[in-house]
Amino acid sequence: MKTIKEIYDLFLKQYGPQGWWPLISHKGSNPTKSGSINGYHPGDYTFPRTREQVFEICLGTILGQNTAWPNVEKALLNLNKLDVIDPKRLLSLDEDVLKDAIRPAGYFNQKAKKLKGFAKFFLHLRGRIPKRQELLDIWGIGPETADSMLLYAFKVPTFVIDAYTRRIFANLGHIDEKADYEHIKALFENNLKSDLIMFQEYHALIVEHAKTDRKIKSHSGDLRIRNRRKTS
DNA sequence: AACCAGGACGTGA
DNA sequence: TCACGTCATGGT
Numbered sequence: 007m008k009t010i011k012e013i014y015d016l017f018l019k020q021y022g023p024q025g026w027w028p029l030i031s032h033k034g035s036n037p038t039k040s041g042s043i044n045g046y047h048p049g050d051y052t053f054p055r056t057r058e059q060v061f062e063i064c065l066g067t068i069l070g071q072n073t074a075w076p077n078v079e080k081a082l083l084n085l086n087k088l089d090v091i092d093p094k095r096l097l098s099l100d101e102d103v104l105k106d107a108i109r110p111a112g113y114f115n116q117k118a119k120k121l122k123g124f125a126k127f128f129l130h131l132r133g134r135i136p137k138r139q140e141l142l143d144i145w146g147i148g149p150e151t152a153d154s155m156l157l158y159a160f161k162v163p164t165f166v167i168d169a170y171t172r173r174i175f176a177n178l179g180h181i182d183e184k185a186d187y188e189h190i191k192a193l194f195e196n197n198l199k200s201d202l203i204m205f206q207e208y209h210a211l212i213v214e215h216a217k218t219d220r221k222i223k224s225h226s227g228d229l230r231i232r233n234r235r236k237t238s
Numbered sequence: 239a240a241c242c243a244g245g246a247c248g249t250g251a
Numbered sequence: 252t253c254a255c256g257t258c259a260t261g262g263t
Binding site for chain 1: 242
Binding site: 077 | 261
């Protein structure tokens with residue numbers, strides 16, 4: 007059985023640096039085959055560079071919940087046009103205007119509340135890096151969103167687990183399909199040296215692999231994303 | 239034209 | 252605890 011680290015090396019060799027987290031305020035291109043658009047900055051780990059970019063990433067993690075990235079990007083561009091990628095200005099924005107702006111990202115009723123709730127929290131932070139539990143205590147922020155914020159916005163080397171991670175590593179025999187989030191997270195953090203850049207790349211590579219694997223007909227063996235379809 | 243996407247929450251058993 | 256329904260737009 008391949009180790010966690012060996013799989014990372016395979017993914018990195020296959021797909022290259024991913025340039026996460028994408029920023030609408032950055033005009034870099036995305037050289038990878040799947041995914042979309044602009045904002046990726048492969049090999050450049052100096053982002054986020056401003057407090058506004060930190061906030062933008064946090065908004066993106068919420069808007070990205072169970073949502074394809076191009077739709078998140080549309081929502082972020084709308085918010086940017088309204089000049090509300092800023093906690094104070096976002097909080098003072100009319101609720102219905104906010105909903106309309108983020109509509110492309112789906113779940114706009116819930117996400118409007120989530121964004122405002124987080125904006126209030128972000129304001130109270132005053133530049134401090136939040137604890138994981140503080141984020142989890144906010145309504146609308148679950149483990150993956152909290153870890154994504156910490157890893158990509160606040161540069162805390164914590165591992166992000168998503169549905170793909172669970173499926174891939176269950177297929178590989180590293181975990182049980184129904185292992186809970188914290189268990190899988192511990193598996194990665196206990197078998198890898200704590201490295202911000204590698205953690206950022208690893209999660210991004212898993213997502214990239216998932217996007218690639220999903221669209222090709224003959225999937226990548228044990229690294230497959232899709233569950234076996236019933237052959238009826 | 240179902241199916242799913244870079245999840246989280248509320249509910250009832 | 253845990254399995255299941257709900258939230259919603261837009262790609263393929």
